[in-house]
Amino acid sequence: MLETSIDAIINKEILTKEDLVRLLSSSEEESAVVFKKAAEIKAKYVGRKVYFRGLIEYSNRCKKNCFYCGVRAGNTQTGRYELTDDEVLEAAKFAWENKYASLVIQSGERNDKAFIKRIGGLLQSIKQLSGGKLGITLSMGEQTEETYRYWYDCGAHRYLLRIETSSRKLFEKLHPHNALHCYDRRLEALHSLKKSGYQVGTGVMIGLPFQTIENLAEDLMFFKNFDIDMVGMGPYIEHEQTPLYKYSDQLLSRTERFNLSMKMVALLRIIMKDINIAATTAMQTLDPQGREKAILYGANVIMPNLTSLKYREDYMLYADKPGITEDPEDSRSYLESRIKMIGETIGYNEWGDSKHFAARNINHTD
Numbered sequence: 001m002l003e004t005s006i007d008a009i010i011n012k013e014i015l016t017k018e019d020l021v022r023l024l025s026s027s028e029e030e031s032a033v034v035f036k037k038a039a040e041i042k043a044k045y046v047g048r049k050v051y052f053r054g055l056i057e058y059s060n061r062c063k064k065n066c067f068y069c070g071v072r073a074g075n076t077q078t079g080r081y082e083l084t085d086d087e088v089l090e091a092a093k094f095a096w097e098n099k100y101a102s103l104v105i106q107s108g109e110r111n112d113k114a115f116i117k118r119i120g121g122l123l124q125s126i127k128q129l130s131g132g133k134l135g136i137t138l139s140m141g142e143q144t145e146e147t148y149r150y151w152y153d154c155g156a157h158r159y160l161l162r163i164e165t166s167s168r169k170l171f172e173k174l175h176p177h178n179a180l181h182c183y184d185r186r187l188e189a190l191h192s193l194k195k196s197g198y199q200v201g202t203g204v205m206i207g208l209p210f211q212t213i214e215n216l217a218e219d220l221m222f223f224k225n226f227d228i229d230m231v232g233m234g235p236y237i238e239h240e241q242t243p244l245y246k247y248s249d250q251l252l253s254r255t256e257r258f259n260l261s262m263k264m265v266a267l268l269r270i271i272m273k274d275i276n277i278a279a280t281t282a283m284q285t286l287d288p289q290g291r292e293k294a295i296l297y298g299a300n301v302i303m304p305n306l307t308s309l310k311y312r313e314d315y316m317l318y319a320d321k322p323g324i325t326e327d328p329e330d331s332r333s334y335l336e337s338r339i340k341m342i343g344e345t346i347g348y349n350e351w352g353d354s355k356h357f358a359a360r361n362i363n364h365t366d
Ligand code: 5AD
Pocket: 068, 069, 070, 162, 164, 204, 205, 234, 235, 236, 237, 238, 239, 282, 317, 318, 319
Protein backbone atom coordinates (compact mmCIF):
# COMPACT_ATOMS: atom_id res chain seq x y z
CA MET A 1 0.00 0.00 0.00
CA LEU A 2 1.26 3.48 -0.87
CA GLU A 3 0.76 4.95 2.59
CA THR A 4 2.72 2.16 4.18
CA SER A 5 5.58 2.82 1.84
CA ILE A 6 5.65 6.53 2.73
CA ASP A 7 5.55 5.53 6.40
CA ALA A 8 8.37 3.09 5.89
CA ILE A 9 10.50 5.74 4.18
CA ILE A 10 10.07 8.49 6.76
CA ASN A 11 10.88 6.13 9.59
CA LYS A 12 14.23 5.17 8.09
CA GLU A 13 17.32 6.23 10.03
CA ILE A 14 18.90 7.89 7.00
CA LEU A 15 17.03 9.21 3.99
CA THR A 16 18.75 8.85 0.63
CA LYS A 17 18.37 11.25 -2.25
CA GLU A 18 15.92 8.82 -3.87
CA ASP A 19 13.84 8.76 -0.67
CA LEU A 20 13.76 12.55 -0.61
CA VAL A 21 12.72 12.73 -4.26
CA ARG A 22 9.93 10.27 -3.53
CA LEU A 23 8.76 12.25 -0.49
CA LEU A 24 8.93 15.58 -2.30
CA SER A 25 6.75 14.07 -5.02
CA SER A 26 4.16 12.80 -2.53
CA SER A 27 0.45 13.35 -3.07
CA GLU A 28 -1.60 15.55 -0.76
CA GLU A 29 -2.73 12.55 1.26
CA GLU A 30 0.80 11.19 1.53
CA SER A 31 2.28 14.53 2.52
CA ALA A 32 -0.03 14.61 5.54
CA VAL A 33 2.02 11.67 6.86
CA VAL A 34 5.24 13.61 6.27
CA PHE A 35 3.86 16.74 7.98
CA LYS A 36 2.74 14.72 11.00
CA LYS A 37 6.16 13.13 11.39
CA ALA A 38 7.87 16.53 11.09
CA ALA A 39 5.57 18.02 13.75
CA GLU A 40 6.41 15.15 16.13
CA ILE A 41 10.14 15.61 15.58
CA LYS A 42 9.87 19.35 16.08
CA ALA A 43 7.99 18.92 19.37
CA LYS A 44 10.51 16.37 20.60
CA TYR A 45 13.77 18.08 19.61
CA VAL A 46 13.17 21.85 19.67
CA GLY A 47 9.77 22.11 21.36
CA ARG A 48 6.57 23.78 20.17
CA LYS A 49 8.11 27.17 20.48
CA VAL A 50 8.64 30.04 18.05
CA TYR A 51 11.42 32.61 18.30
CA PHE A 52 10.98 36.13 16.97
CA ARG A 53 13.81 37.91 15.19
CA GLY A 54 13.06 41.56 14.52
CA LEU A 55 13.92 42.15 10.85
CA ILE A 56 15.62 45.38 9.77
CA GLU A 57 15.92 45.85 6.01
CA TYR A 58 18.91 48.14 6.24
CA SER A 59 19.44 49.06 2.59
CA ASN A 60 18.38 47.96 -0.89
CA ARG A 61 21.61 49.20 -2.47
CA CYS A 62 23.28 46.19 -4.01
CA LYS A 63 26.25 45.73 -6.32
CA LYS A 64 25.02 42.39 -7.59
CA ASN A 65 22.73 41.51 -10.44
CA CYS A 66 21.10 38.21 -9.56
CA PHE A 67 18.62 37.45 -12.35
CA TYR A 68 15.71 36.77 -9.97
CA CYS A 69 15.90 39.69 -7.57
CA GLY A 70 13.96 42.95 -7.69
CA VAL A 71 16.65 45.01 -5.97
CA ARG A 72 19.43 43.92 -8.35
CA ALA A 73 21.79 46.75 -9.34
CA GLY A 74 20.47 46.73 -12.90
CA ASN A 75 16.91 47.57 -11.84
CA THR A 76 16.74 51.31 -12.42
CA GLN A 77 13.03 51.45 -11.68
CA THR A 78 13.39 51.12 -7.92
CA GLY A 79 14.29 53.94 -5.50
CA ARG A 80 17.34 53.25 -3.35
CA TYR A 81 17.59 53.88 0.38
CA GLU A 82 19.82 53.29 3.35
CA LEU A 83 18.52 53.67 6.90
CA THR A 84 20.07 56.29 9.14
CA ASP A 85 21.78 55.15 12.34
CA ASP A 86 18.86 56.57 14.32
CA GLU A 87 16.35 54.56 12.30
CA VAL A 88 18.29 51.35 12.90
CA LEU A 89 18.64 52.05 16.60
CA GLU A 90 14.95 52.90 16.90
CA ALA A 91 14.04 49.54 15.36
CA ALA A 92 16.52 47.79 17.66
CA LYS A 93 14.95 49.54 20.63
CA PHE A 94 11.50 48.36 19.56
CA ALA A 95 12.79 44.77 19.40
CA TRP A 96 14.42 45.10 22.78
CA GLU A 97 11.37 46.66 24.46
CA ASN A 98 9.10 44.03 22.95
CA LYS A 99 11.28 41.21 24.27
CA TYR A 100 12.25 39.92 20.81
CA ALA A 101 15.74 39.21 22.20
CA SER A 102 17.22 39.03 18.75
CA LEU A 103 17.52 41.03 15.50
CA VAL A 104 18.25 40.25 11.85
CA ILE A 105 19.85 43.04 9.85
CA GLN A 106 19.59 42.43 6.13
CA SER A 107 21.02 44.42 3.27
CA GLY A 108 21.91 44.33 -0.39
CA GLU A 109 25.56 43.48 -0.90
CA ARG A 110 28.27 46.12 -0.61
CA ASN A 111 31.93 45.68 0.22
CA ASP A 112 33.22 49.24 0.51
CA LYS A 113 35.11 50.31 3.62
CA ALA A 114 32.56 52.94 4.65
CA PHE A 115 29.75 50.35 4.63
CA ILE A 116 31.77 47.79 6.57
CA LYS A 117 32.70 50.38 9.20
CA ARG A 118 29.13 51.66 9.52
CA ILE A 119 27.78 48.18 10.14
CA GLY A 120 30.53 47.60 12.72
CA GLY A 121 29.57 50.81 14.52
CA LEU A 122 25.88 49.93 14.46
CA LEU A 123 26.56 46.50 15.91
CA GLN A 124 28.43 48.10 18.79
CA SER A 125 25.67 50.67 19.40
CA ILE A 126 22.96 47.99 19.40
CA LYS A 127 24.92 45.92 21.87
CA GLN A 128 25.33 49.00 24.01
CA LEU A 129 21.66 49.95 24.04
CA SER A 130 20.69 46.48 25.23
CA GLY A 131 23.49 45.97 27.75
CA GLY A 132 24.94 43.34 25.38
CA LYS A 133 21.75 41.30 25.54
CA LEU A 134 20.14 41.72 22.11
CA GLY A 135 21.35 38.96 19.78
CA ILE A 136 22.26 40.06 16.25
CA THR A 137 22.13 38.12 13.00
CA LEU A 138 23.58 39.66 9.86
CA SER A 139 22.60 38.97 6.27
CA MET A 140 24.85 41.09 4.06
CA GLY A 141 26.05 38.71 1.42
CA GLU A 142 29.58 37.64 0.56
CA GLN A 143 32.34 39.45 2.42
CA THR A 144 35.99 38.67 3.15
CA GLU A 145 36.80 36.51 6.16
CA GLU A 146 38.41 39.60 7.68
CA THR A 147 35.10 41.49 7.48
CA TYR A 148 33.17 38.55 8.90
CA ARG A 149 35.60 38.41 11.83
CA TYR A 150 35.44 42.17 12.35
CA TRP A 151 31.61 42.10 12.50
CA TYR A 152 31.73 39.10 14.80
CA ASP A 153 34.04 41.00 17.15
CA CYS A 154 31.62 43.96 17.02
CA GLY A 155 28.78 41.76 18.28
CA ALA A 156 27.14 39.75 15.47
CA HIS A 157 26.86 36.05 16.26
CA ARG A 158 24.74 34.58 13.49
CA TYR A 159 24.93 35.05 9.73
CA LEU A 160 22.56 34.13 6.92
CA LEU A 161 23.92 33.57 3.44
CA ARG A 162 21.70 31.65 1.08
CA ILE A 163 23.32 29.36 -1.45
CA GLU A 164 20.08 29.95 -3.47
CA THR A 165 20.50 26.51 -5.07
CA SER A 166 23.09 23.85 -4.34
CA SER A 167 23.24 22.97 -8.03
CA ARG A 168 26.22 24.68 -9.63
CA LYS A 169 24.59 24.39 -13.05
CA LEU A 170 21.37 26.03 -11.90
CA PHE A 171 23.27 28.66 -9.91
CA GLU A 172 25.04 29.63 -13.10
CA LYS A 173 21.73 29.99 -14.93
CA LEU A 174 20.41 32.33 -12.25
CA HIS A 175 23.38 34.68 -12.13
CA PRO A 176 25.54 36.62 -14.58
CA HIS A 177 28.77 34.88 -15.51
CA ASN A 178 31.41 36.99 -13.83
CA ALA A 179 33.62 37.02 -10.75
CA LEU A 180 30.97 38.77 -8.66
CA HIS A 181 28.52 35.89 -9.05
CA CYS A 182 30.49 32.75 -8.42
CA TYR A 183 29.28 29.48 -6.89
CA ASP A 184 32.70 28.59 -5.45
CA ARG A 185 33.05 32.00 -3.88
CA ARG A 186 29.65 31.54 -2.19
CA LEU A 187 30.75 28.19 -0.77
CA GLU A 188 34.01 29.71 0.39
CA ALA A 189 32.11 32.50 2.17
CA LEU A 190 29.98 29.92 3.99
CA HIS A 191 33.18 28.16 5.14
CA SER A 192 34.70 31.47 6.28
CA LEU A 193 31.58 32.19 8.34
CA LYS A 194 31.85 28.85 10.07
CA LYS A 195 35.54 29.37 10.77
CA SER A 196 34.85 32.82 12.22
CA GLY A 197 32.59 31.35 14.89
CA TYR A 198 29.12 32.28 13.62
CA GLN A 199 26.01 30.20 13.78
CA VAL A 200 25.60 29.82 10.04
CA GLY A 201 22.36 29.86 8.10
CA THR A 202 21.77 29.24 4.43
CA GLY A 203 18.82 28.53 2.20
CA VAL A 204 17.41 28.12 -1.27
CA MET A 205 14.53 29.25 -3.41
CA ILE A 206 11.90 26.67 -4.24
CA GLY A 207 10.13 26.42 -7.60
CA LEU A 208 12.72 28.31 -9.65
CA PRO A 209 12.59 28.03 -13.41
CA PHE A 210 14.73 25.05 -14.59
CA GLN A 211 14.76 23.57 -11.05
CA THR A 212 13.96 19.87 -10.69
CA ILE A 213 12.76 17.83 -7.74
CA GLU A 214 16.21 16.18 -7.79
CA ASN A 215 17.77 19.62 -7.33
CA LEU A 216 15.60 20.20 -4.25
CA ALA A 217 16.46 16.79 -2.79
CA GLU A 218 20.13 17.70 -3.30
CA ASP A 219 19.54 21.03 -1.56
CA LEU A 220 18.33 19.12 1.52
CA MET A 221 21.41 16.88 1.35
CA PHE A 222 23.58 19.97 0.99
CA PHE A 223 22.22 21.45 4.25
CA LYS A 224 22.90 18.16 5.98
CA ASN A 225 26.39 17.64 4.54
CA PHE A 226 27.38 21.23 5.31
CA ASP A 227 26.12 20.68 8.86
CA ILE A 228 24.27 23.97 8.75
CA ASP A 229 22.80 25.55 11.93
CA MET A 230 19.87 27.46 10.45
CA VAL A 231 17.88 27.51 7.23
CA GLY A 232 15.68 30.17 5.66
CA MET A 233 14.13 29.10 2.40
CA GLY A 234 11.00 29.97 0.52
CA PRO A 235 9.19 29.85 -2.79
CA TYR A 236 10.57 31.72 -5.78
CA ILE A 237 8.23 34.56 -6.71
CA GLU A 238 8.61 36.22 -10.07
CA HIS A 239 9.39 39.94 -10.31
CA GLU A 240 8.58 41.80 -13.50
CA GLN A 241 11.68 43.99 -13.45
CA THR A 242 14.10 41.04 -13.56
CA PRO A 243 15.57 38.97 -16.42
CA LEU A 244 14.13 35.73 -15.04
CA TYR A 245 10.59 37.04 -15.46
CA LYS A 246 10.54 35.87 -19.08
CA TYR A 247 10.40 32.26 -17.89
CA SER A 248 7.27 32.83 -15.80
CA ASP A 249 5.18 30.62 -18.08
CA GLN A 250 7.40 27.65 -17.18
CA LEU A 251 6.81 27.88 -13.45
CA LEU A 252 4.82 25.58 -11.21
CA SER A 253 1.58 27.20 -10.06
CA ARG A 254 1.75 29.35 -6.94
CA THR A 255 -0.09 26.66 -4.97
CA GLU A 256 2.34 24.00 -6.14
CA ARG A 257 5.32 26.16 -5.21
CA PHE A 258 3.81 26.77 -1.80
CA ASN A 259 3.09 23.09 -1.18
CA LEU A 260 6.58 22.14 -2.27
CA SER A 261 7.97 24.72 0.17
CA MET A 262 6.01 23.14 3.02
CA LYS A 263 7.36 19.70 2.08
CA MET A 264 10.90 21.10 2.03
CA VAL A 265 10.43 22.49 5.57
CA ALA A 266 8.97 19.24 6.87
CA LEU A 267 11.67 17.06 5.30
CA LEU A 268 14.41 19.34 6.54
CA ARG A 269 13.04 19.04 10.08
CA ILE A 270 13.00 15.26 9.67
CA ILE A 271 16.62 15.05 8.49
CA MET A 272 18.04 17.86 10.70
CA LYS A 273 16.13 17.57 13.93
CA ASP A 274 17.72 20.30 16.06
CA ILE A 275 18.41 23.18 13.65
CA ASN A 276 16.54 26.48 13.45
CA ILE A 277 14.22 26.79 10.46
CA ALA A 278 12.57 30.07 9.49
CA ALA A 279 8.99 30.54 8.34
CA THR A 280 9.72 33.13 5.64
CA THR A 281 7.87 36.10 4.21
CA ALA A 282 7.84 34.56 0.73
CA MET A 283 5.69 31.74 2.16
CA GLN A 284 3.25 34.34 3.46
CA THR A 285 3.15 35.94 -0.01
CA LEU A 286 1.76 32.78 -1.57
CA ASP A 287 -0.58 31.94 1.29
CA PRO A 288 -1.75 34.45 3.93
CA GLN A 289 -1.33 31.72 6.54
CA GLY A 290 1.89 30.46 5.01
CA ARG A 291 4.13 31.20 7.96
CA GLU A 292 1.80 29.58 10.48
CA LYS A 293 1.59 26.45 8.33
CA ALA A 294 5.39 26.32 8.10
CA ILE A 295 5.55 26.55 11.91
CA LEU A 296 3.20 23.59 12.22
CA TYR A 297 5.28 21.57 9.74
CA GLY A 298 8.66 22.14 11.37
CA ALA A 299 9.78 25.79 11.32
CA ASN A 300 10.56 27.51 14.63
CA VAL A 301 11.66 31.06 13.76
CA ILE A 302 9.69 34.06 12.46
CA MET A 303 11.08 37.44 11.47
CA PRO A 304 8.56 40.23 12.03
CA ASN A 305 9.53 43.27 9.96
CA LEU A 306 10.66 46.32 11.96
CA THR A 307 11.71 48.47 9.00
CA SER A 308 10.07 51.88 8.90
CA LEU A 309 7.01 51.73 6.62
CA LYS A 310 8.32 54.46 4.35
CA TYR A 311 11.01 52.13 2.96
CA ARG A 312 9.03 48.92 2.67
CA GLU A 313 7.99 49.42 -0.93
CA ASP A 314 11.59 49.73 -2.03
CA TYR A 315 12.69 46.43 -0.50
CA MET A 316 10.80 44.46 -3.12
CA LEU A 317 12.83 41.35 -3.73
CA TYR A 318 9.79 39.88 -5.49
CA ALA A 319 6.27 40.93 -6.49
CA ASP A 320 3.43 41.28 -3.96
CA LYS A 321 5.72 41.11 -0.92
CA PRO A 322 3.29 41.38 2.00
CA GLY A 323 3.42 43.61 5.06
CA ILE A 324 3.93 46.87 3.17
CA THR A 325 1.40 48.62 5.40
CA GLU A 326 1.68 46.60 8.60
CA ASP A 327 3.59 48.47 11.26
CA PRO A 328 5.76 46.63 13.82
CA GLU A 329 3.17 46.96 16.59
CA ASP A 330 0.33 45.48 14.44
CA SER A 331 2.60 42.75 13.23
CA ARG A 332 3.58 41.78 16.79
CA SER A 333 0.04 41.50 18.08
CA TYR A 334 -1.16 39.71 14.94
CA LEU A 335 1.62 37.13 15.10
CA GLU A 336 1.22 36.68 18.82
CA SER A 337 -2.44 35.76 18.50
CA ARG A 338 -1.90 33.55 15.43
CA ILE A 339 0.88 31.61 17.12
CA LYS A 340 -1.15 31.08 20.27
CA MET A 341 -4.05 29.94 18.12
CA ILE A 342 -1.99 27.14 16.59
CA GLY A 343 -0.94 25.96 20.06
CA GLU A 344 2.67 27.15 20.09
CA THR A 345 4.38 29.48 22.54
CA ILE A 346 6.67 32.42 21.78
CA GLY A 347 10.19 32.38 23.16
CA TYR A 348 10.16 35.97 24.42
CA ASN A 349 13.44 37.17 25.93
CA GLU A 350 15.26 34.10 24.66
CA TRP A 351 17.94 34.13 21.99
CA GLY A 352 16.67 30.82 20.73
CA ASP A 353 20.08 29.76 19.47
CA SER A 354 20.31 26.82 17.15
CA LYS A 355 20.53 23.74 19.37
CA HIS A 356 22.46 22.17 16.55
CA PHE A 357 25.16 24.83 16.87
CA ALA A 358 25.57 24.10 20.57
CA ALA A 359 25.84 20.37 19.90
CA ARG A 360 28.26 20.92 16.99
CA ASN A 361 30.58 22.97 19.22
CA ILE A 362 30.53 20.54 22.13
CA ASN A 363 31.47 17.78 19.72
CA HIS A 364 34.28 19.86 18.25
CA THR A 365 35.90 20.57 21.56
CA ASP A 366 35.61 17.01 22.85
N1 5AD B 1 11.65 35.22 -5.06
C1 5AD B 1 11.90 34.70 -3.85
N2 5AD B 1 12.98 35.01 -3.11
C2 5AD B 1 13.84 35.90 -3.63
N3 5AD B 1 15.00 36.40 -3.17
C3 5AD B 1 15.49 37.27 -4.06
N4 5AD B 1 14.67 37.34 -5.12
C4 5AD B 1 13.64 36.50 -4.89
C5 5AD B 1 12.50 36.12 -5.62
N5 5AD B 1 12.24 36.63 -6.81
C6 5AD B 1 15.61 35.95 -1.91
C7 5AD B 1 16.96 35.30 -2.20
C8 5AD B 1 17.94 36.17 -1.45
C9 5AD B 1 17.08 36.88 -0.43
C10 5AD B 1 17.62 38.20 -0.04
O1 5AD B 1 15.84 37.04 -1.08
O2 5AD B 1 16.98 33.96 -1.72
O3 5AD B 1 18.96 35.46 -0.82
